[in-house]
Amino acid sequence: MTGPFGTEQQAREAAHLVVAPEPGWSILRAEGNRELLTRALAGAGVETGVYDERILAWLAGFTDATCAVVAGWISRAAGNRCRRCGRPAPDGNDWCAACEDENAAQALEVLREAASGEPGGAL
Numbered sequence: 001m002t003g004p005f006g007t008e009q010q011a012r013e014a015a016h017l018v019v020a021p022e023p024g025w026s027i028l029r030a031e032g033n034r035e036l037l038t039r040a041l042a043g044a045g046v047e048t049g050v051y052d053e054r055i056l057a058w059l060a061g062f063t064d065a066t067c068a069v070v071a072g073w074i075s076r077a078a079g080n081r082c083r084r085c086g087r088p089a090p091d092g093n094d095w096c097a098a099c100e101d102e103n104a105a106q107a108l109e110v111l112r113e114a115a116s117g118e119p120g121g122a123l
Contacts, residue, residue: 043086
């Protein structure tokens with residue numbers, strides 16, 4: 001996660017970069033919010049106990065934008081972390097090496113599809 005966020009929409013978009021909404025949904029439901037918060041905590045090296053998990057479930061009931069702000073606070077307090085998985089990222093980079101490679105592979109696939117006019121097409 002990143003931030004600070006200037007708008008609810010910015011926070012929601014950041015959340016959706018980490019956890020995609022379920023098909024047919026434009027927002028994250030509680031399960032997705034919990035995943036978002038759990039990734040932020042794990043990325044920051046935070047272990048949780050039974051009561052922590054109870055509070056995590058409660059927080060997950062808020063909007064995805066609200067959960068993104070909380071996850072952003074955790075991530076920023078922990079240092080430079082990958083926006084997708086929460087692993088350490090090089091200074092000045094929003095992505096760890098593994099996620100950056102995945103992003104590049106996905107972009108290449110989109111270019112291939114666009115060039116061929118078919119999903120999975122060759123350049």
